[in-house]
Amino acid sequence: MRVDGSAAWLARRILLSGNDLRELTNEPVPRHLKRWWFALGGTPAYLFVVQILTGLLLACYDQAAPATAYESVRQITEEIAYGWFIRGLHKWAATLMIAAVILHQMRVFFTGAYRAPRELNWVVGMGLLIATLLTGFTGYSLVFEQLSYWGATVGANIADTVPLVGGTLKRLLLGGAAYNEHTLSRFFVLHAAVLPLTIVVLVVVHVTLIRLQGVTELHFEREDPETPDTFNFFPDHLYTELIIGLMLMVVLSTLATISPVVMGPPADPLATPEIIKPEWFFYVAFRWLKLFGGTAAVLSMGLIVCTMVVWPAIDAWLRRHTRCEEASLWVGVVGVLAIIALTVWEAVVAH
Secondary structure: OOHHHHHHHHHHHHOOOHHHHHHHHOOEEEHHHHOHHHHOOHHHHHHHHHHHHHHHHHHOOOOOOOOOHHHHHHHHHHOOOOHHHHHHHHHHHHHHHHHHHHHHHHHHHHOOOOOOOOHHHHHHHHHHHHHHHHHHHHHHHOOOEHHHHHHHHHHHHHHHOOOOOHHHHHHHHHOOOOOOOOHHHHHHHHHHHHHHHHHHHHHHHHHHHHHHHOOOOOOOOOOOOOOOOEEEHHHHHHHHHHHHHHHHHHHHHHHHHHOOOOOOOEOOOOOOOOOOOOOHHHHHHHHHHHHHOHHHHHHHHHHHHHHHHOHHHHHHHHHHHHOOOOHHHHHHHHHHHHHHHHHHHHHHOOO
16 A cells, blocks of 8 residues: 555545645644743643653652662662663652642742632642652652651651541551561552553643643733734644753753762661651651641641642632732742742751
């Protein structure tokens, strides 16, 4: 069959012409998406793909069991060809993905892009943020180093303080009343299957809602009034995303090379470290726990998370009763400053 005959055969069955495809993918994109700060949604998506690809390579050698986990990760890092580089890409992509999701949620918050009719997409975004943080936590615990072991133990003990369901949460997380031979395999399933699948489903819902509702239009004063308000998704916005992806690949490769991931001491259940610190993205929660302790800290953090999930409704109430359109903006400024202060505090204090 000739090439042109094959194309005709395929066209008769798909019933989608080139013009139809261009019309489907070439929707107008608001001009503010020319700025990287407003195009942050594609950054965590790209980093998530890097996470999946490098995670599959690491999974070929990783053995998620207490007796074998540390040695298998050591072999990846020190013996397997380019294993150190793949592990470095995976680790730094996770770090940058969490940072990108946080920045994306901040951008949505401070531009009011969560307001009607986009409240549901804000809730989906909060779900993505929580799933991303949990993915980082479970991945950090798989190395079975001293700090990752005790970090997982502390995390389970924190879950245990939740009223009514705390004991059940702890047993579900650890596979028993305490860290045991089944815990790492449970963390592996969460990290490699349950949480990535959750993220994929949430991303599909997120993108579907964007397609149905369109991108939030933000109006800025333009230097050239003749410049159109929109530009084409293909190829203009696609080129922007490709450039961002290439830049991220350079950044990831550089970080993995000049700051490679190293092995810490192996986990020792009988020796509690003098200093237990989680990954940077949990510094704020760890400092909060130190300030308030136990159930009070857990309940207050849960209340803060729930407040952020339903913030579109709270924002509507504030604007209706205070008649101040910028009320949420000032709440956000205070919140961000508090998060930065608690994170820096935990980072610089030894205990």
